[in-house]
Amino acid sequence: MGPKYDGKYLRSLINGLLGDLTIKQTLTHVIIPTFDIKLLQPVIFNTIEIWSTIIFHCIFQSTICDKHYLRIQDDTLTGDVSSVDIATKENLQKLVNVGENLLKKPLSRVNLESGKFEPVDDGTNEEALFEFAKMLSEERKLRLPLSLCMDFYFRILMI
Numbered sequence: 001m002g003p004k005y006d007g008k009y010l011r012s013l014i015n016g017l018l019g020d021l022t023i024k025q026t027l028t029h030v031i032i033p034t035f036d037i038k039l040l041q042p043v044i045f046n047t048i049e050i051w052s053t054i055i056f057h058c059i060f061q062s063t064i065c066d067k068h069y070l071r072i073q074d075d076t077l078t079g080d081v082s083s084v085d086i087a088t089k090e091n092l093q094k095l096v097n098v099g100e101n102l103l104k105k106p107l108s109r110v111n112l113e114s115g116k117f118e119p120v121d122d123g124t125n126e127e128a129l130f131e132f133a134k135m136l137s138e139e140r141k142l143r144l145p146l147s148l149c150m151d152f153y154f155r156i157l158m159i
Helices: 008-018 049-063 089-104 125-158
Strands: 031-036 041-046 106-110 117-124
Touching: 089 125, 106 125, 117 125
Parallel strands: none
Antiparallel strands: 031 041, 106 117
């Protein structure tokens, strides 16, 4: 089927803002991490080559590493329920049903060689989502005191 939008509007908007500028013409170092959904791998655009390795490692850790990456999706949706543009009450209810059914399905991962989802013996999507939320909450609790400390430090500097 292919993408619904061809990206022409986004390209024209960017061209209107940037004109003929390229990433090599930036005044500061620029790093633009992206993810190629067809190849299922990170792509990095930057002005400094050394940063590629660092950013690639960070993207890998956040998108590929099992402990930090949870993606629950259904790539078999068709019709109105597969469109993000149709926000009728009926379609939204169908999406709720799809989501509830997805939570009950076994956890699966993408086979990077075939590109297909394969079930793993780690419980359901619902259980994985619960564990992921728990991990994020614990991570936030660890970072919160640090951010409060940094805020206090910066306020002292401003005095």
